[in-house]
Amino acid sequence: MISCTEFIPAYSELFKFLEQKGGKAEVIRFWENLSDAFLNNLRELAAQKGLAGCFEYWSHTLSEEAADFKMMLDEENQVFTIEMRKCPSRGRLLERKDIEPYHVYCEHCDLLYRRVLEPLGFEYNIDLSNCDKAACKLVVRTNVRK
Amino acid sequence: MRILERKASDNQYLHKDFHGALCYAIKYLDETYGQEATSQYLQQVGRENFKPLIDELKQKGLIVLERHFKSIFGLESGEAKFKLENDQLTIEVSKCPAIAHLRSNGQLFTDRYCQTTVNINQAICDSAGYECSCDYIAGPGKCVQKFWKKENAK
Numbered sequence: 001m002i003s004c005t006e007f008i009p010a011y012s013e014l015f016k017f018l019e020q021k022g023g024k025a026e027v028i029r030f031w032e033n034l035s036d037a038f039l040n041n042l043r044e045l046a047a048q049k050g051l052a053g054c055f056e057y058w059s060h061t062l063s064e065e066a067a068d069f070k071m072m073l074d075e076e077n078q079v080f081t082i083e084m085r086k087c088p089s090r091g092r093l094l095e096r097k098d099i100e101p102y103h104v105y106c107e108h109c110d111l112l113y114r115r116v117l118e119p120l121g122f123e124y125n126i127d128l129s130n131c132d133k134a135a136c137k138l139v140v141r142t143n144v145r146k
Numbered sequence: 147m148r149i150l151e152r153k154a155s156d157n158q159y160l161h162k163d164f165h166g167a168l169c170y171a172i173k174y175l176d177e178t179y180g181q182e183a184t185s186q187y188l189q190q191v192g193r194e195n196f197k198p199l200i201d202e203l204k205q206k207g208l209i210v211l212e213r214h215f216k217s218i219f220g221l222e223s224g225e226a227k228f229k230l231e232n233d234q235l236t237i238e239v240s241k242c243p244a245i246a247h248l249r250s251n252g253q254l255f256t257d258r259y260c261q262t263t264v265n266i267n268q269a270i271c272d273s274a275g276y277e278c279s280c281d282y283i284a285g286p287g288k289c290v291q292k293f294w295k296k297e298n299a300k
Contacts, residue, residue: 001244003218007164009195014171017187038170059150066159073148098197
């Protein structure tokens with residue numbers, strides 16, 4: 001085994017390995033499979049509790065990952081937001097000067113979670129423009145237009 | 147409005163569900179590309195992600211590996227006996243913390259998960275002039291890992 005604290009570089013290496021095998025399409029195919037098979041916890045919480053389920057899911061994972069973040073659930077306006085000030089995964093990859101991270105590492109978050117939440121009727125937006133600073137912003141809305 | 151705000155220093159970095167993600171990756175690689183590809187990937191991880199450990203192992207010897215693995219088993223609440231004598235490090239694992247976590251949470255588990263240990267250890271040792279073995283019983287999370295210097299290593 002490797003420690004779970006050593007996983008993120010191995011994850012990035014997996015994306016590079018898959019791209020060597022068959023281009024970015026192979027990486028995306030893996031992300032799609034991982035989302036379908038591995039994110040049942042988020043899928044069940046969001047289906048049962050709506051945006052409160054999203055809040056519950058990320059409260060647990062981001063705390064265990066020791067992230068620097070602000071998470072907000074506006075129940076009145078049905079908006080869930082994560083302001084990620086320092087992503088622990090991306091941050092660790094940036095700190096490791098001996099490792100070249102997968103070139104679009106942060107895109108896995110977009111695909112994995114979008115693929116869970118959009119079929120459940122949520123509107124999903126993520127701003128990855130500050131990935132180079134290990135920062136991003138996720139906004140999920142209940143997809144009911146007035 | 148519910149708000150949760152945390153700094154990195156508020157929590158310990160220990161997200162054990164990552165073991166499940168790696169387990170899933172091994173299953174995926176096995177089924178999509180075959181077991182040889184899985185071994186190639188894990189060896190790539192060993193060579194590329196553990197360069198600092200490899201460099202230290204070259205310089206200071208097996209005490210570095212003993213310290214590295216003791217740290218992991220302590221952090222993740224695993225159980226193992228360590229013996230470093232006669233230029234050989236032996237680690238008898240009676241409770242693999244990764245497998246224990248996967249089992250206790252009902253997460254995906256494949257016996258092939260233990261190839262992580264086999265292939266990553268192999269790649270680290272190859273790169274540093276050492277050899278190793280790993281005899282494992284995957285289900286219960288037990289194994290015996292041995293490390294020693296290559297006879298022809300400088």
